[in-house]
Amino acid sequence: xxxxxxxxxxxxxxxxxxxxxxxxxxxxxxxxxxxxxxxxxxxxxxxxxxxxxxxxxxxxxxxxxxxxxxxxxxxxxxxxxxxxxxxxxxxxxxxxxxxxxxxxxxxxxxxxxxxxxxxxxxxxxxxxxxxxxxxxxxxxxxxxxxxxxxxxxxxxxxxxxxxxxxxxxxxxxxxxxxxxxxxxxxxxxxxxxxxxxx
Amino acid sequence: xxxxxxxxxxxxxxxxxxxxxxxxxxxxxxxxxxxxxxxxxxxxxxxxxxxxxxxxxxxxxxxxxxxxxxxxxxxxxxxxxxxxxxxxxxxxxxxxxxxxxxxxxxxxxxxxxxxxxxxxxxxxxxxxxxxxxxxxxxxxxxxxxxxxxxxxxxxxxxxxxxxxxxxxxxxxxxxxxxxxxxxxxxxxxxxxxxxxxxxxxxxxxxxxxxxxxxxxxxxxxxxxxxxxxxxxxxxxxxxxxxxxxxxxxxxxxxxxxxxxxxxxxxxxxxxxxxxxxxxxxxxxxxxxxxxxxxxxxxxxxxxxxxxxxxxxxxxxxxxxxxxxxxxxxxxxxxxxxxxxxxxxxxxxxxxxxxxxxxxxxxxxxxxxxx
Ligand SMILES: [Zn+2]
Numbered sequence: 001x002x003x004x005x006x007x008x009x010x011x012x013x014x015x016x017x018x019x020x021x022x023x024x025x026x027x028x029x030x031x032x033x034x035x036x037x038x039x040x041x042x043x044x045x046x047x048x049x050x051x052x053x054x055x056x057x058x059x060x061x062x063x064x065x066x067x068x069x070x071x072x073x074x075x076x077x078x079x080x081x082x083x084x085x086x087x088x089x090x091x092x093x094x095x096x097x098x099x100x101x102x103x104x105x106x107x108x109x110x111x112x113x114x115x116x117x118x119x120x121x122x123x124x125x126x127x128x129x130x131x132x133x134x135x136x137x138x139x140x141x142x143x144x145x146x147x148x149x150x151x152x153x154x155x156x157x158x159x160x161x162x163x164x165x166x167x168x169x170x171x172x173x174x175x176x177x178x179x180x181x182x183x184x185x186x187x188x189x190x191x192x193x194x195x196x197x198x
Numbered sequence: 199x200x201x202x203x204x205x206x207x208x209x210x211x212x213x214x215x216x217x218x219x220x221x222x223x224x225x226x227x228x229x230x231x232x233x234x235x236x237x238x239x240x241x242x243x244x245x246x247x248x249x250x251x252x253x254x255x256x257x258x259x260x261x262x263x264x265x266x267x268x269x270x271x272x273x274x275x276x277x278x279x280x281x282x283x284x285x286x287x288x289x290x291x292x293x294x295x296x297x298x299x300x301x302x303x304x305x306x307x308x309x310x311x312x313x314x315x316x317x318x319x320x321x322x323x324x325x326x327x328x329x330x331x332x333x334x335x336x337x338x339x340x341x342x343x344x345x346x347x348x349x350x351x352x353x354x355x356x357x358x359x360x361x362x363x364x365x366x367x368x369x370x371x372x373x374x375x376x377x378x379x380x381x382x383x384x385x386x387x388x389x390x391x392x393x394x395x396x397x398x399x400x401x402x403x404x405x406x407x408x409x410x411x412x413x414x415x416x417x418x419x420x421x422x423x424x425x426x427x428x429x430x431x432x433x434x435x436x437x438x439x440x441x442x443x444x445x446x447x448x449x450x451x452x453x454x455x456x457x458x459x460x461x462x463x464x465x466x467x468x469x470x471x472x473x474x475x476x477x478x479x480x481x482x483x484x485x486x487x488x489x490x491x492x493x494x495x496x497x498x499x500x501x502x503x504x505x506x507x508x509x510x511x512x513x514x515x516x517x518x519x520x521x522x523x524x525x526x527x528x529x530x531x532x533x534x535x536x537x538x539x540x541x542x543x544x545x546x547x548x549x550x551x552x553x554x555x556x557x558x559x560x561x562x563x564x565x566x567x568x
Pocket of ligand 1: 059
């Protein structure tokens with residue numbers, strides 16, 4: 001099959017995206033080719049800014065445009081509670097429910113010896129440091145309840161409780177092995193509200 | 199629920215095969231190498247997304263081909279289509295139910311319950327404890343999705359924990375030891391659940407085993423299954439004993455870099471009239487016990503899931519004496535759907551037959567319905 005070089009390159013790049021096969025990539029590339037110049041430029045700009053303008057919040061490791069993320073900078077949030085999640089996508093999932101008004105801390109993964117991820121590979125030390133610099137009274141553990149997530153939850157609870165901070169976890173409203181990211185908003189909302197004391 | 203049609207493409211010896219099945223008995227007849235067992239294996243794939251003779255899916259792909267496809271139609275209160283597609287070059291297997299891709303094994307196992315009786319069953323009573331655990335776990339998993347999910351979780355925990363034990367063996371740190379505590383707690387939590395469920399299961403399964411045994415052998419032999427686990431504690435003491443042993447054997451586990459405590463080391467003991475079958479059983483008693491276990495599985499799953507499993511009997515009648523074969527065959531005339539492979543029906547004139555039996559002959563890739 002003979003395809004013009006620029007098209008071939010575009011298809012190649014698009015098919016690197018998750019869930020996009022060669023066929024879909026070709027359809028997308030042809031669609032972009034047909035679109036007017038302004039909308040293509042707008043599209044390119046948005047992608048490039050996604051990468052250049054976003055970074056990780058230096059306090060909670062959520063996605064941020066500045067040194068601190070919007071949650072950390074907000075005056076309206078309850079600064080005495082931290083919700084600990086696995087990935088920044090979980091912050092988005094919980095924010096969408098409008099049921100939680102505290103701060104976050106993104107671990108950047110869960111414990112997994114098989115993948116070489118131990119406590120040092122996660123933002124756990126950074127979390128403990130926040131207890132010194134901020135006035136934290138409660139930590140809400142909202143990690144996906146699969147095997148690795150449960151172990152991480154337990155590990156953190158045992159680590160934090162002796163420091164005199166209240167430790168809670170989200171209610172098991174989520175299906176076993178269910179990801180926060182894919183659960184519906186009502187379910188996450190119920191889970192965040194129905195906290196369980198450790 | 200019955201399987202009414204199956205289509206195979208590049209599956210084991212079958213380049214292309216299309217078979218229609220009926221309710222009741224389906225005889226699949228053919229000489230050695232005509233692909234009888236392959237048809238049985240394809241049915242196992244449709245029900246469990248796995249084969250029972252192949253070690254890897256790649257082995258099930260036709261020689262010189264890259265991909266096999268199995269399509270089946272199940273008819274019950276509703277019609278359900280299942281497809282299994284495997285591509286060797288990508289080592290990628292997909293399972294579809296009614297054209298919808300199913301990614302979690304827990305959404306497949308037990309949805310089309312199946313029971314397979316085959317010569318490999320000798321391993322259940324005569325093989326290693328692992329073979330017995332595999333049998334018991336597969337019965338409970340088909341009956342309970344929660345059990346199956348917990349079993350998968352438990353196996354993952356074992357892998358993670360042994361990896362950590364090995365890391366600690368190489369360079370120990372305080373962080374790692376607290377991480378080990380967390381993995382141990384999860385191991386105890388999930389493992390205790392598995393032990394409790396297995397105990398509960400054996401309690402009710404024993405009745406099914408006695409009934410099934412009586413069905414095959416009228417003389418009064420009393421079969422029983424015992425579950426040997428972690429000091430055989432009950433209730434809350436299971437967790438406590440699990441924790442005690444984990445604590446006591448911690449250093450040994452680290453030194454060996456492996457999990458030494460838990461239901462992955464349990465065994466099941468079969469007895470006849472109070473004597474251990476493994477030590478005292480004759481070949482005939484072993485065989486009868488194996489058949490009785492499969493029938494017990496069939497009755498148990500039928501009762502618990504409310505769906506009668508598809509009963510597969512691969513190459514079984516050659517191994518049984520006429521009397522027992524007759525008894526089994528007699529019973530099979532009552533089941534909703536069974537598949538029986540034999541090399542030559544004329545050798546089995548003692549089998550109880552119905553006029554409505556579906557008889558399929560396989561020869562050199564050709565199919566004839568007798
Ligand atoms: Zn932040």
